[in-house]
Amino acid sequence: MPKRKPIPDPTLPRICMYVRVLESHQEANISSAAIAEAAGVNAAQVRKDLSFFGQFGQPGVGYDVGELQVALKRMLGLDRERNVIIVGAGALGSALIGYPGFEGRGFRIVGIFDSNPAKVGHRLRGYPVLPIDELPEQLAALSAQLGVIAVPQAAAQSVADTLVEAGMTAILNFAPVSLRVPDSVALRNVDLTQHLECLAYYLED
Amino acid sequence: MPKRKPIPDPTLPRICMYVRVLESHQEANISSAAIAEAAGVNAAQVRKDLSFFGQFGQPGVGYDVGELQVALKRMLGLDRERNVIIVGAGALGSALIGYPGFEGRGFRIVGIFDSNPAKVGHRLRGYPVLPIDELPEQLAALSAQLGVIAVPQAAAQSVADTLVEAGMTAILNFAPVSLRVPDSVALRNVDLTQHLECLAYYLED
Numbered sequence: 535m536p537k538r539k540p541i542p543d544p545t546l547p548r549i550c551m552y553v554r555v556l557e558s559h560q561e562a563n564i565s566s567a568a569i570a571e572a573a574g575v576n577a578a579q580v581r582k583d584l585s586f587f588g589q590f591g592q593p594g595v596g597y598d599v600g601e602l603q604v605a606l607k608r609m610l611g612l613d614r615e616r617n618v619i620i621v622g623a624g625a626l627g628s629a630l631i632g633y634p635g636f637e638g639r640g641f642r643i644v645g646i647f648d649s650n651p652a653k654v655g656h657r658l659r660g661y662p663v664l665p666i667d668e669l670p671e672q673l674a675a676l677s678a679q680l681g682v683i684a685v686p687q688a689a690a691q692s693v694a695d696t697l698v699e700a701g702m703t704a705i706l707n708f709a710p711v712s713l714r715v716p717d718s719v720a721l722r723n724v725d726l727t728q729h730l731e732c733l734a735y736y737l738e739d
Numbered sequence: 740m741p742k743r744k745p746i747p748d749p750t751l752p753r754i755c756m757y758v759r760v761l762e763s764h765q766e767a768n769i770s771s772a773a774i775a776e777a778a779g780v781n782a783a784q785v786r787k788d789l790s791f792f793g794q795f796g797q798p799g800v801g802y803d804v805g806e807l808q809v810a811l812k813r814m815l816g817l818d819r820e821r822n823v824i825i826v827g828a829g830a831l832g833s834a835l836i837g838y839p840g841f842e843g844r845g846f847r848i849v850g851i852f853d854s855n856p857a858k859v860g861h862r863l864r865g866y867p868v869l870p871i872d873e874l875p876e877q878l879a880a881l882s883a884q885l886g887v888i889a890v891p892q893a894a895a896q897s898v899a900d901t902l903v904e905a906g907m908t909a910i911l912n913f914a915p916v917s918l919r920v921p922d923s924v925a926l927r928n929v930d931l932t933q934h935l936e937c938l939a940y941y942l943e944d
Contacts, residue, residue: 540938544780550937556931558917578818587798611939618935624835633831634892635932637917677781678907679942680935687839704938710764720941722934725759729927730823730885732755733909735746736925737884 540608545583548575549606552583556603565596615640617677621665621693622684623648623656626708630684631659644676649689666693671701683707696719743814750788753780754811757788761808770801820845822882826898827889828853828861828868831913835889836864849881854894871898875905888912899926 541549555572556564566584570577580730584590584597589610591597607613610670618641622628631643646658649666656663672678681702683693690709697705704720707713715721742875746754760777761769771789777783789795789802792814796802812818821848825832833843836848851863853873861868869877877883886907888898895914902910912918920926 538896538940546937547779547941550933553936554933574752609940610936611942612936616935616939616942622832623938625823625830625837627833628761629829629831630931632829633915635930639936642934643812680938682864682935703943704941706938710838720938722938724934725840726835726838726929726930727846728755728759729888729911729929730821730841730846731758731815731817731844732751733820733885733911733925733927735743735751735814735908737816737821738908 539587539613541609542586545586548573548579548583549610551575551610553603553606553610556599556606559599562599563596564599564602565589569597581677612640616679617642617644617648618680618682619643619645619669619673619676619678619698620684621647621666622670622682622683623650623653623658624686626684627660630682630708631661641680644678645672646699647672647692650684666696669696673700673702678702679704681705683709683713685709687711740785742758743816744792745816747791750791753778753784753788754815756780756786756809757816758808758817761804761811764804767804768801769804769807771780771796776800795822817845820847821884822847822849823885823887824848824850824852824874824878824881825887825889826852826871826874826902827887827891828855828863830893831889833863835887836866846885849883850877852877854890859917871901874901878905883907884909886910887912888918890914892916 543546551573552569555569565582566577570580573583591600623646645664646656646661646667647664647666653663654665681697683690683712685693687709690711691713694705694713694715698715698719705711707721707723756778760774771782771785774864775785795807800803825835828851832851850869852869852871852874853859853867858868886902888895890898892914896918899910899918899920903920903924906909912928918926
């Protein structure tokens with residue numbers, strides 16, 4: 535675990551959301567109510583979450599956007615670049631390499647891996663596709679700290695096992711399947727369907 | 740707005756998460772504590788959220804997984820198929836067509852649109868790519884209720900405008916940019932970087 539002040543599990547996704555809200559805010563100050571509205575939580579929750587980390591806001595003035603952003607990013611460990619590898623050189627892997635949000639926010643893609651011999655050795659958007667067997671030895675050479683799983687459902691657990699064995703401690707999984715990893719490994723699942731399900735609520739019957 | 744019981748804005752994402760938790764639960768009953776742990780919230784919050792919709796749980800037994808799942812899905816409007824169109828026939832659009840989570844959960848992709856003449860008329864994973872100009876007339880023909888924006892940042896607002904003008908009331912946006920839509924349109928943004936940012940917290944300094 536990092537040496538930063540621990541963030542309680544349920545609070546973490548909200549803090550990540552606040553960082554996003556601050557990034558797109560145009561003015562120098564922001565109220566807890568404005569953060570709350572943009573993040574979809576209530577203002578008391580925002581004040582409680584932020585007070586956990588110190589005294590940021592000023593009554594009547596709100597929070598200094600720049601100062602709060604720096605503080606939250608430091609707490610999240612976002613004050614430095616992180617190297618990312620992607621496993622899966624298919625359509626999703628290709629889409630992720632091209633995703634403009636990564637490089638701009640300090641996530642540098644340093645390697646693409648695939649198990650398919652037909653893909654290995656070819657380039658995907660300029661990146662050489664490396665064989666998955668070489669992942670253990672490449673991981674340290676690439677100084678990769680984050681692993682993204684972008685393979686089909688059936689291959690996801692075996693890729694997760696390979697990443698864990700190679701020493702990866704933070705994994706982002708795009709395959710719509712529950713993965714088993716040791717408690718020492720941080721795993722987040724991106725469930726693309728969940729967003730559609732939430733939207734369905736707003737539809738006429 | 741649908742004729743179902745309104746779900747408060749901050750509650751909605753949690754309800755969507757509970758549906759996911761129930762889908763992957765193997766046993767017939769589940770406790771609020773187990774739902775809470777899997778969803779990353781506290782148990783009191785789960786009980787409060789669910790009690791808003793009626794009496795589901797039994798003290799000492801917990802919730803009936805099947806019954807609760809049916810009830811939550813009906814509330815979210817997930818008890819029927821929904822037709823989805825994707826705008827953007829690039830790598831992300833292609834990845835979304837191939838994403839196994841959609842069809843399996845009642846989201847049927849019925850059309851792919853693109854503005855690039857080089858892509859229009861070709862097939863993407865079996866789907867004909869239609870010209871974006873035809874979107875207004877095709878929308879009704881395709882009975883599409885959900886629109887997914889999978890185009891580059893610079894084109895996203897104009898695609899959103901086209902969707903709104905054509906009468907689409909629910910939009911899922913993958914472009915990392917804030918879109919302006921009327922209050923009558925439900926918009927959700929998928930921010931892929933946010934997940935990496937949350938994971939960064941767990942990394943050693």
